[in-house]
Amino acid sequence: MSIQIHVxxxxxxxxRLQADPGSSLMELLxxxxxxxxGICGGCCxxxxxxxxxxxxxxxxxxxxxxxEEALLDALDERTSGSRLSCQLRLSQEMDGLSLRxxxxxx
Amino acid sequence: MALTKVQRAAQAAxxxxxxxxxxxxxxEWYVAALGHEIGRELKARTILGRxxxxxxxxxxxPVALDNRCGHRSFPLSRSSLEGDTIVCGYHGxxxxxxxxxxxxxxxxxxxxxxxRSYPLVEQGPVVxxxxxxxxQADPKQIPAMPMLDxxxxxxxxxxxxxxxxxxxHENLLDLTHLSFLHANTFGTPDYAAAEFDTExxxxxxxxxxxxxxxxxxxxxxxxxxxxxxxxxxxTTSDFVSPALHIVHAQFYDIALPExxxxxxxxxxxxxxTPETATSTHYFVVHGRNFxxxxxxxxDFMHQQxxxxxxxxxxxxxxxxxxxxxxxxxxxxxxISVKSDIASVAMRRYLKRRAEAERSQHSAPGAVxxxxxxxxxxxx
Numbered sequence: 393m394s395i396q397i398h399v400x401x402x403x404x405x406x407x408r409l410q411a412d413p414g415s416s417l418m419e420l421l422x423x424x425x426x427x428x429x430g431i432c433g434g435c436c437x438x439x440x441x442x443x444x445x446x447x448x449x450x451x452x453x454x455x456x457x458x459x460e461e462a463l464l465d466a467l468d469e470r471t472s473g474s475r476l477s478c479q480l481r482l483s484q485e486m487d488g489l490s491l492r493x494x495x496x497x498x
Numbered sequence: 499m500a501l502t503k504v505q506r507a508a509q510a511a512x513x514x515x516x517x518x519x520x521x522x523x524x525x526e527w528y529v530a531a532l533g534h535e536i537g538r539e540l541k542a543r544t545i546l547g548r549x550x551x552x553x554x555x556x557x558x559x560p561v562a563l564d565n566r567c568g569h570r571s572f573p574l575s576r577s578s579l580e581g582d583t584i585v586c587g588y589h590g591x592x593x594x595x596x597x598x599x600x601x602x603x604x605x606x607x608x609x610x611x612x613x614r615s616y617p618l619v620e621q622g623p624v625v626x627x628x629x630x631x632x633x634q635a636d637p638k639q640i641p642a643m644p645m646l647d648x649x650x651x652x653x654x655x656x657x658x659x660x661x662x663x664x665x666x667h668e669n670l671l672d673l674t675h676l677s678f679l680h681a682n683t684f685g686t687p688d689y690a691a692a693e694f695d696t697e698x699x700x701x702x703x704x705x706x707x708x709x710x711x712x713x714x715x716x717x718x719x720x721x722x723x724x725x726x727x728x729x730x731x732x733t734t735s736d737f738v739s740p741a742l743h744i745v746h747a748q749f750y751d752i753a754l755p756e757x758x759x760x761x762x763x764x765x766x767x768x769x770x771t772p773e774t775a776t777s778t779h780y781f782v783v784h785g786r787n788f789x790x791x792x793x794x795x796x797d798f799m800h801q802q803x804x805x806x807x808x809x810x811x812x813x814x815x816x817x818x819x820x821x822x823x824x825x826x827x828x829x830x831x832x833i834s835v836k837s838d839i840a841s842v843a844m845r846r847y848l849k850r851r852a853e854a855e856r857s858q859h860s861a862p863g864a865v866x867x868x869x870x871x872x873x874x875x876x877x
Contacts, residue, residue, distance in 0.1 A: 431504065433836025435843065439507030459514045459846060466510030497503045
């Protein structure tokens with residue numbers, strides 16, 4: 393069953409995206425929104441898929457692994473709720489997820 | 499120098515990746531030598547920064563000992579082999595194949611004098627060595643080399659490489675370089691952009707690339723009879739262990755229905771054994787499952803492959819030279835792209851393994867410091 397993700401894109405516009413569970417959140421945002429580049433293809437190495445989760449969702453998606461943590465630490469705009477969307481795989485539990493894209497500078 | 503955001507992120511990500519400064523992983527089976535390299539002469543070889551002496555006993559069993567005489571550090575490789583024992587060329591201490599000193603010419607007592615010996619297992623054309631914790635040496639853990647199976651025709655070689663084994667592993671997991679570094683040998687322009695998928699687990703990293711349709715380079719086209727035909731070239735890069743990478747490839751005429759395609763495959767074991775931090779013993783065992791009777795094909799493919807692998811050596815050595823000449827003030831970063839997915843995961847694994855061994859107090863890597871990065875050891 394497809395799920396819905398609420399996005400504030402790189403230009404501050406609100407979007408509602410439909411997605412199928414299984415692929416990475418980065419790929420969805422890269423293909424259907426703006427501000428996510430994912431130049432490393434999802435191996436947690438470039439920081440160009442930075443998002444901020446709405447506070448309600450932060451505890452629900454687990455904590456970042458050490459590699460993601462190290463990369464987030466190097467990003468100026470890191471805030472509570474910052475994640476790299478390549479490290480989040482779309483799942484049924486993410487239906488209704490709300491997030492903001494921190495635009496990548498490429 | 500100010501870095502861009504992506505460069506800075508790449509720099510941060512780089513700290514999680516093994517590189518030429520990462521300590522060695524000791525608790526693995528590595529290939530010490532091709533069997534024919536070890537004989538009745540004493541041979542010096544450095545593996546994982548340890549200087550060893552290799553030889554064969556009279557019954558053919560290979561032996562690996564520390565090259566350093568336990569008395570006053572004379573190289574045993576410059577001593578004499580008498581029967582199955584080495585007599586040190588300095589003061590004449592005699593060691594047996596287990597590393598125990600059995601004679602000190604200046605006294606009648608030599609109990610308790612010994613040097614380390616290393617377990618060896620000879621399998622087909624290669625001799626595996628265990629450099630790690632002696633009580634963890636388990637020959638059942640030696641990775642399989644499927645090209646040594648019955649019916650496959652093999653050839654092997656050894657090439658010294660003045661670069662870190664980490665980058666050789668990376669080279670093998672990202673074959674998009676075939677279109678560029680190997681443009682003059684077995685690369686084709688369509689290779690880099692071909693579709694691929696990956697299979698990544700905790701300790702195994704596999705990338706499968708589908709170059710279809712393509713024209714095969716001479717090394718594959720000639721022996722398979724697919725010259726001038728639209729063919730499929732499907733290549734799997736498989737990181738089996740820190741000591742072994744196997745490339746599997748299959749080729750077929752895409753005009754043929756699946757049921758009529760001959761089973762035409764090659765498997766090449768790329769075997770990077772670290773010598774020092776910045777040098778590697780690069781062994782190759784190549785096998786094919788077709789044209790078993792034709793020795794000229796064995797020679798042709800071997801010569802073509804080694805020419806291509808020399809391009810890797812030239813490239814990796816040029817990178818090593820550049821890296822070793824970097825000024826400490828240079829900002830270092832390497833930006834990874836999609837085709838690096840498997841190699842980035844692999845390099846994180848190598849780093850985790852190395853750090854895990856270092857954190858165990860008893861790990862050999864923790865006891866003996868690794869040679870400095872610029873230590874040159876002649877092969």
